[in-house]
Amino acid sequence: MHIAVIGAGMAGLTCARQLQQQGHQVIVYERNADVGGRMGTRQTELGGFDHGAQYFTATSDLFRKEVAAWRKAGWAAPWDGKLVKLDKGVAANAGRSNAKQRMVAVPSMGALGRHLADGLEVRCEQSVTGMERHGDGWLLSVQCDSVPIAATAGPFDAVVLALPADIAARLLQPVSSLAGQVGQEHLEPCWALILGFEQSLDLDYDGAWVEGSRLKWIARDASKPLRRPGEHWIGHASSAWSMEHLADDPERVKEKLLKAFHEATGTHVQPVYADVHRWRYAQAMTTLPGECLWDGETRIGVCGDWFAAGLDGSGRVENAFLSGSALAAAIR
Template sequence: MMLYPPCPEPPGRARRGPAGDRDVTDCSTPSPATRGPAVAVIGAGAAGLAAARRLAGTCAVTVFDKARGPGGRLAHRRREGFAFDFGAPFFTARDPRFTAELARLRAAGIVTPWACRFAEIEAAAITHRRDWGDTPAHYVSIGRMSRLTAHWAEGLDIRQNCRITALHPAPAGWTLESEAGERFGPFAFVVLALPAPQAAALLPETSMLRATAASARMQGAFSLMLGLAAPLDPGFDAALVRDGVLSWISLCAARPGHEGGPGLVAISRNSWADDHLEDDPATIRAAMLDALAACLGETLAPVHLDLHRWRYANAPAVAGRPRLIDAANRLALCGDWTAQGKVEAAYLSGLETAEAVLARLAAS
């Protein structure tokens, strides 16, 4: 039985590569509506989609992603009548470019500020409460967090369920090879919008970007999703946990536009996850449930329980900005790990990398 749909049939034409090569799906000829060089973006999270959207007006862009749908860590899951936003729980905006984008998204009914009852927990006790307002606004996508990236993906040529495992030099740039053995290209430029270790594994030794990605530190996390038989009211809608196993707790039903049974999402502390990343899932679930019971003052009996491991959840804030474009090799990087590890940082990274790629292509 096929669990996931196959990588969609590319619109390009298949041609025979050099002797001994597999067929290559030709992405070098843009459609009549898009005249310009072919560019590949690997990764359909916030950074990759921001880069692809900026490039699409000038270039023939193809986005490749290993998942069933765009989103990255703006993740949503439905199980047994429950619905969970189990990745980034919210995002803020400080840069005028992202603020302007959120204004457009609000007008389109995609995102909204989350007016939630917020708490801070330390030593298993609530130490602070306040209501989130508009200063500063904490945004969520209406209904599901992945709605934002689904909106950004509209109109783009995205090959889902297509994990790229190798880049091969070609006379006209690069060809890409998938895990299934498919070849795509040639591309005049390749943008890698991936977690740093995954980008480092794809980059050739000849690119100075490989050292940049290999030296970046990324942190893990676990998301525990609980479906409950009855609504829960711990006195808050979302809580920042200052110590211990957990870092975040939120009630699913408190999120704007939520559809599904009563549920709760708990996210682990990065440092704790890094120490337990390879532990048995049952051990992780038990530890997080114990920590959750301590924070709530009661032991929950979920009717549904799910755990997701984020091997590359986020990155610590970095001083300065690493160089993200290798003009000589026509390769570029983007992602939240290059800045502050936030949704806004991911969006701006994609935007800025796309601008640099466009400038390089224009110069050539």
């Protein structure tokens, strides 16, 4: 079949690779300039900053096998950073998260998406804005910044939506009964803080879950394997704070989150580089049961990290991988 995959995050790339291995002709559409979705890395004059997903763990046998293959290929490595809990600047041991090994992509989180996209036809900076029937297949409306009007792509025999639930529901609404199920899920936002310092902050931990702060998480990015040396930190604001300040001016957000970083760490060293990034759809707060959705009659499928995929919790790299893999199997 000729299949369109909309979204080049972990779920979309996983599904696309497996569909192509099955012999299907696959084209991946990605609205951003790079692949990987929330496994993103911001490139700066100081080097890369992993401002999206911070690490991943493997629970299922299928994902453990995949991660082992990534390690063998040199795409992933363990992160043994010291993680703590911070409450009003006081650090307490955070434990080992059920003793599961924390893994990161190398040399950056964003590199994994590029590895997975190798060999696929991926069309970046092309946003799919609509779908319509064309005989037994589908035509897509595709918008890119260089063209003032949407172009038509297709026809495709099947379409995979590997998108945040909020976006997928809008595309599905006029064409598929799957829209009702997808519309039950919503992803909450997250403001990310990106900081580079000229001198060491002399903190004796590499990451922390922060209590009673605008920030819920901070991490020393350079403590991960094969990163560029330097005092590089990432902060993630809480979902509640990010939602409340979703439309705020980025400079104002940066000022507030830098203050929260100083309060949490007890250090007031000023960064030489500071920026923020708004992840509009960052974290699924609930999960849709099952691994994916596939309508064999209309040949439309949906996958993403907001499916339970047999795991306890959502929004993980493992959820996305299992969901994309399950959808490829359903199409087969």
